[in-house]
Amino acid sequence: xxxxxxxxxxxxxxxxxxxxxxxxxxxxxxxxxxxxxxxxxxxxxxxxxxxxxxxxxxxxxxxxxxxxxxxxxxxxxxxxxxxxxxxxxxxxxxxxxxxxxxxxxxxxxxxxxxxxxxxxxxxxxxxxxxxxxxxxxxxxxxxxxxxxxxxxxxxxxxxxxxxxxxxxxxxxxxxxxxxxxxxxxxxxxxxxxxxxxxxxxxxxxxxxxxxxxxxxxxxxxxxxxxxxxxxxxxxxxxxxxxxxxxxxxxxxxxxxxxxxxxxxxxxxxxxxxxxxxxxxxxxxxxxxxxxxxxxxxxxxxxxxxxxxxxxxxxxxxxxxxxxxxxxxxxxxxxxxxxxxxxxxxxxxxxxxxxxxxxxxxxxxxxxxxxxxxxxxxxxxxxxxxxxxxxxxxxxxxxxxxxxxxxxxxxxxxxxxxxxxxxxxxxxxxxxxxxxxxxxxxxxxxxxxxxxxxxxxxxxxxxxxxxxxxxxxxxxxxxxxxxxxxxxxxxxxxxxxxxxxxxxxxxxxxxxxxxxxxxxxxxxxxxxxxxxxxxxxxxxxxxxxxxxxxxxxxxxxxxxxxxxxxxxxxxxxxxxxxxxxxxxxxxxxxxxxxxxxxxxxxxxxxxxxxxxxxxxxxxxxxxxxxxxxxxxxxxxxxxxxxxxxxxxxxxxxxxxxxxxxxxxxxxxxxxxxxxxxxxxxxxxxxxxxxxxxxxxxxxxxxxxxxxxxxxxxxxxxxxxxxxxxxxxxxxxxxxxxxxxxxxxxxxxxxxxxxxxxxxxxxxxxxxxxxxxxxxxxxxxxxxxxxxxxxxxxxxxxxxxxxxxxxxxxxxxxxxxxxxxxxxxxxxxxxxxxxxxxxxxxxxxxxxxxxxxxxxxxxxxxxxxxxxxxxxxxxxxxxxxxxxxxxxxxxxxxxxxxxxxxxxxxxxxxxxxxxxxxxxxxxxxxxxx
Numbered sequence: 001x002x003x004x005x006x007x008x009x010x011x012x013x014x015x016x017x018x019x020x021x022x023x024x025x026x027x028x029x030x031x032x033x034x035x036x037x038x039x040x041x042x043x044x045x046x047x048x049x050x051x052x053x054x055x056x057x058x059x060x061x062x063x064x065x066x067x068x069x070x071x072x073x074x075x076x077x078x079x080x081x082x083x084x085x086x087x088x089x090x091x092x093x094x095x096x097x098x099x100x101x102x103x104x105x106x107x108x109x110x111x112x113x114x115x116x117x118x119x120x121x122x123x124x125x126x127x128x129x130x131x132x133x134x135x136x137x138x139x140x141x142x143x144x145x146x147x148x149x150x151x152x153x154x155x156x157x158x159x160x161x162x163x164x165x166x167x168x169x170x171x172x173x174x175x176x177x178x179x180x181x182x183x184x185x186x187x188x189x190x191x192x193x194x195x196x197x198x199x200x201x202x203x204x205x206x207x208x209x210x211x212x213x214x215x216x217x218x219x220x221x222x223x224x225x226x227x228x229x230x231x232x233x234x235x236x237x238x239x240x241x242x243x244x245x246x247x248x249x250x251x252x253x254x255x256x257x258x259x260x261x262x263x264x265x266x267x268x269x270x271x272x273x274x275x276x277x278x279x280x281x282x283x284x285x286x287x288x289x290x291x292x293x294x295x296x297x298x299x300x301x302x303x304x305x306x307x308x309x310x311x312x313x314x315x316x317x318x319x320x321x322x323x324x325x326x327x328x329x330x331x332x333x334x335x336x337x338x339x340x341x342x343x344x345x346x347x348x349x350x351x352x353x354x355x356x357x358x359x360x361x362x363x364x365x366x367x368x369x370x371x372x373x374x375x376x377x378x379x380x381x382x383x384x385x386x387x388x389x390x391x392x393x394x395x396x397x398x399x400x401x402x403x404x405x406x407x408x409x410x411x412x413x414x415x416x417x418x419x420x421x422x423x424x425x426x427x428x429x430x431x432x433x434x435x436x437x438x439x440x441x442x443x444x445x446x447x448x449x450x451x452x453x454x455x456x457x458x459x460x461x462x463x464x465x466x467x468x469x470x471x472x473x474x475x476x477x478x479x480x481x482x483x484x485x486x487x488x489x490x491x492x493x494x495x496x497x498x499x500x501x502x503x504x505x506x507x508x509x510x511x512x513x514x515x516x517x518x519x520x521x522x523x524x525x526x527x528x529x530x531x532x533x534x535x536x537x538x539x540x541x542x543x544x545x546x547x548x549x550x551x552x553x554x555x556x557x558x559x560x561x562x563x564x565x566x567x568x569x570x571x572x573x574x575x576x577x578x579x580x581x582x583x584x585x586x587x588x589x590x591x592x593x594x595x596x597x598x599x600x601x602x603x604x605x606x607x608x609x610x611x612x613x614x615x616x617x618x619x620x621x622x623x624x625x626x627x628x629x630x631x632x633x634x635x636x637x638x639x640x641x642x643x644x645x646x647x648x649x650x651x652x653x654x655x656x657x658x659x660x661x662x663x664x665x666x667x668x669x670x671x672x673x674x675x676x677x678x679x680x681x682x683x684x685x686x687x688x689x690x691x692x693x694x695x696x697x698x699x700x701x702x703x704x705x706x707x708x709x710x711x712x713x714x715x716x717x718x719x720x721x722x723x724x725x726x727x728x729x730x731x732x733x734x735x736x737x738x739x740x741x742x743x744x745x746x747x748x749x750x751x752x753x754x755x756x757x758x759x760x761x762x763x764x765x766x767x768x769x770x771x772x773x774x775x776x777x778x779x780x781x782x783x784x785x786x787x788x789x790x791x792x793x794x795x796x797x798x799x800x801x802x803x804x805x806x807x808x809x810x811x812x813x814x815x816x817x818x819x820x821x822x823x824x825x826x827x828x829x830x831x832x833x834x835x836x837x838x839x840x841x842x843x844x845x846x847x848x849x850x851x852x853x854x855x856x857x858x859x860x861x862x863x864x865x866x867x868x869x870x871x872x873x874x875x876x877x878x879x880x881x882x883x884x885x886x887x888x889x890x891x892x893x894x895x896x897x898x899x900x901x902x903x904x905x906x907x908x909x910x911x912x913x914x915x916x917x918x919x920x921x922x923x924x925x926x927x
Contacts, residue, residue: 010532011511012144015062019105019140022059029055036429038475039510043151065146066101069094071746078102078110082124097139100125104136145539148511152543156424157235158214159473160201160279165345168338169199172329176315177203179327180277185314187321190331192482193367193397196317197281199331203315209274211239216281217301220518221423223285224547225300226255231544232265232278239276241268242816247854248544249821256857258300262307269312276312280305282481283318297547333364342366348373354384361388367482371400374466378407401486411459416479419469420488421499421519425476430506431460497523508532514545518552526556527565534568537575550576567593567605574608669698669707673714680718689718709738713751720758728758749778753787756794765798772798789815789823796830805834825854825863832870841878848874865894869907872914881914888914 018034021027029035029051035058037044043061047053067073071094075081085099103120107113114120121132166173179186180203188196204212213235217223222231230248237245244264248255255261269276286302288294302323308314314325321328334342336359343350343358350358362368376387390403405413419426463469471477479487488496504519513536520529533540533549540549553573558566570589577585586608595602676691692715699707716731732755739748753775759768772794779787796811808830815827832848835841852867854860872888875881888911895903 010508011148011513012141014509015144015147016140018058018062019101022062022105023107025055025059026052027055028058029053030433032058033427033429033509034058036427036433036475038427038429040151041475061151062143062147065143065150066098066106068146068150069142070098071095074098074102074109076109081109094142096135097142100132100136100139101143144511148539152511156474156476157238158216160197160204160214160281161470161473162201162205163198165342166198166202167342167345168334169195169202172331173199173202173206176327176329177206180313180315181208181275183275183310183313184326185309185316185324187316187318187323187325187328188331189318189321189328191319191333191365193365194331194333195366196331198366200279200281200315200317204277204279207277209276211272211274211276212279213276214279214281217283217285218423219285220551221548223301224297224551225258225304226547227544228301228304229255229258229261229265233261233268234544236265236268236272239272241271243271243850244268246816246821246824247857249542258304260853260857262304266308266311269308277315278308278312279315279317281317283316283323284320287320287322333362334366334369335364339364339369342369343373346373348376348384350384357385357388361391367480368397368400370467371397371404371483374468375400375404375407377466378404397482398486398490401483402490405487405490409459409462411455412463415456415459415463416468416483416487417491417495418499418502419477419479420484420491421496421503421522422479423515423518425472425474425478426503427506427510428471428475428477431456431477501525504528514540514549514552517549521552521556527561529553529556530561530565530569530572534572537572541575541579546576546579550580571605571608574605578608665698665702666704669695669702669704672698673707673711676714680714685718685722689715692718705738705741709735709747712738713747713754716751716758717754720754720761723762725758725762725764729755732758745778749775750787753779753791753794756791756798760794760797763801765801768794768798769802785818789818792818793823793826793830796827800830800833800837803837805837808834822858825851825858825860825867828854829863829867829870832874836870836874836877839877841874844874845871861894861898865891865898865900865903868894869903869910873910876910876914884914885911 014032014034018028018032021031032055033039035051035054037049037054040054040057040061043057044054047057075084081095081099081102085093085095100120102109103114103124104117110124114124117129117132121127121129125132127135176186176188176199188200190196200214204214213232215222215228215231222228229244233244233248236242244261244267247260247264286295286298288298305314305316306324309324309326316323316325336355339359339362340350340355343355358369358372362372372384372387372391375391376384391400408416415431460469464471468483469477469479491499500519500523504516504523504525507513507516507519513533517529517533520526520532529552533553537549540546549572553569553576556569558569561569570593574586574589577583577589590605590608593605595605672691672695676688676695679685679688679691692711696708696711696715698704699711712731712735716728716735719725719728719731732751735751736748736755739745739751752771756768756772756775759765759771772791776788776791776795779791792811792814796808796815799805799811800808812827812830812834815823828847828851832844832846832851835844835847848867848870852864852871855864855867868887869891872884872886872891875884875887888907892904892907892911895907
C-alpha cells in the first residue's frame, strides 16, 4: 500500500512488467491486471476466458500498438529495422522507439539476439548507457499512450444488473415499460433501499432494443453537464449516430456550445433505427441545497434533461421528484407476502414469528431486509428472531451496519473498507485474482503469502454471496451505495487516507489518471496528484474528464506544493478554466507566478495569459504577454543551437574535426530552418524562401538527407500557398525522392498528400486525384486515421468539383467515419456541394449549415466564409433571393477580412445576380 512518501505506480510501470514477460502470455494472464476483463474490455470478445488467452490478447494488442507507432508492419529483420529507424535521424522518433523496444523486450528480429544490454547500447545503437536508458523509458511511455488510446473506451459504460428475481413488482414493471415505449418520461421515486435501481435495471433488461443509456449521478465524478453530454455522445456514437460525438472530438472533449450539443443530441436520438431509452439514477444529487444558491452545473444538467422530453423515453430515479416528467410512480417497501416470497427465493428458513418480526423491523425495505439476512448468515444466531433481538429498536442503517461489521471476518471488513473509497466500479480482479501482485513482484508466492491470498479470495466470494458487493458484468465491482457511505463515514481519517492511497494505485496502474488523482488528493498527497495527472492532461481532457479534473484540482493549494508542481498546477488549472471560458480565473491563476525566460513552461503560460487578457478586452496587455512568450521561445531556441555549438566544441577538443564541423553546421541548419518557418507564418514569403534556401545549402554540404528532404518540402509548401505550382512541383518531387532514398515511406506519402492539397488550392482538381489516392491507400494500410481523413477529404473535394458526385459522396462519408475532427466540417461542406449539384436543396442546406456551425465553433474563418456563401447560393438556386442575401453579405464581409480578392469578386457577382432576380420569385425557397 502506498504511503504519502511513495511514488504512485503508473500504467507505464505496469506495462513495463508486461513487456518483461512478453514471451510468456500465460504468465501475463496470471499476473498482470492489464490482462483482466476490466482493462481489456472488448478486446476479449470471443476469446476463451483463460489466463493464457487473456495474456495473448494483451500481447496482440501491444503488437498492434507497436505497428501503429511504426506506421505499418514492422521490418522483417533487425538490420532493416535499424536502417529504417536510424534514417529518421531522431532518437525520439516513433520508429526508434519501436527499435529500442524490439531490442530490449520482443527480441524476434535480431539474429543472433543481443545477450546483454551492453551489446544493445554499445554495439548496435552506439550510445551511452544513460542515453539508452532514457530512450527506453521514453519508448515505453510512448507505447503506453498508444495502448491506452487503443483499449480504453472514451467512457466506461454503465450496465445495471437486473436482480435474479423481482419480487412483487411485476405489474408496476409492465406499466412503466408501456409508458416508456410511448416515448414518455417516467419518474420512479421512493425511500433509500426500496429497490428503485433494481426495478430500473429490470426495465432495461426487458427493453426492446440495445440502445439503452444508464447514467448514475455521482458528486464530483460526473455531476457536470460536460460529463453527461460527453457520455451521451459516446453512447450515441456506439449506436451509429455520431453527429454529437464528432463535434465533441472536434472541440477536444469540451462543450463549447451547449445549445449546439443539445441540438446534435436530439438529432442523433431521432436518427437511431431503434427506440432509445435514457436512464438517470441518483437524481437527488441534483437537488439544490438552497433555492437562492443553486449549483450551476446541476442546473445545466436539469435544463438539458428537460429539453430531451418528447424526443426520447426517459427514466428518472430518486427519492423525491423535483424534476418534471410525464408519469410518476412512488415505490413502497414489500408487503408481508412479498417479503415471505423473497425469503423463499433466498433459501432462508423462517417461522411466521420470524416473518412478522422481520417485517415489523424493516417496514418491508429490501435493503434493510438484505442486511438483516446478511447479519443472520454470519452464523452466530440460529434464528431470525434471535438476530432481531440484537438489533436496535428503530430502523437505521448505521446501527445495523455496526452490528454486522463486528460479526464479519477481518478480511471481509478490509475489502468493504477499500471498496467504500471508490466513487464508481472498482476492478474486480483486485480480489478475484489477488495473487497477481505477488506473482508479478516475485514469482510464486511462499506458503504464508498463498494462505493470505486464499483468504482474500474466499472473503470476496463470501461478500458476493451475502449480496454486500455486486459484479457489474464489465469486470468491475461495487459496494451497495448506501452501505458505501456508512462504511466510509465510520473510518478514521488516517484509515481513509491510507485506503485512498491504495485506490490511487489501483486506478493508476490501469491508466485511469483522473480517478487516481482524486484518490491521491483525498489521501493528502496533492503533489503526487499533480505529478501523475499533468503529463496526461491532454489525453484526459479529450476523454471528457475536464469537468471532473476541475473539481479535483481547484481544491489544491499551491502553497502545499513544490515550486515545480505549483507551476504545473497553475498551468493545468488555467487550461481547464480556459475550456470553461473563465478568463478572469486564468488571469488570477497565472499572474502571481514568476515565469522566467529560460523556463520551458513560460511560452505556454504567456500564451494562455495573453489570450485571457485579450478576451477581457486588454489588447495592449495581451500583446505585451505575447511578446514575452516569443522572447522565451527565442531564448529556448538559442539554447538548442547552443547545445549543438557546445557539442561541436567538445568534439573539437577531442580532435574529432569532421564531427565538430557537422555539429556546428547542424546548429546553423536548424536556426535557418526555424527562421524560415517564422517568416513563412508571418507571410513574409521572400524572406522565408531565402532562409529555406540557406538551410538547403547547409544540408546539402553535410549530405544530411533528412534535412534536404524536409527543406524541399517547406519550399514546396511555400510556393503551393502562393499558387505558384510551376515552382512548387519540382520541390515536391525532390522532397519525395529524398525521403524515398532514406526509406522514410511515411514522410514520402505525407508530402504526396500535401501535393494533392496544393493542386486543390490551385483548382487543378484533376491533377489532385492521383497523389491523393496513393497517399490514401498508404495511410489506410498503416492505420493512420488523421492522414487517411486528410486525403479522403481532398479526394471528396476534387471529385465534387469534377462532377463525380458518387465518388465525392463516398469519400466524404469515409471522412465522417473517422474520429478526426479537423476534416469533418470540410467533408460536410463537400456533401453540401454534392447535394447542391443534384438540386437536393434541403439536404444541401442542412450539410452546409452543419459545416458552418462547426466552422464557427472551431474559429475557422476561411471555411466559414465559403459556408455562408454556399448557403446563399442554395437559396438563390431555389429561387429565394431574399433568403440568399444575408448569408451572401456575411460571406462577402469575411472574404474582405481575409483579403481574398478573387473570392470577394466572385461573391459580389453572385450578389449582383441575386439582386437582378424578379421579386415574384422570393416566395419560393428551401424550408
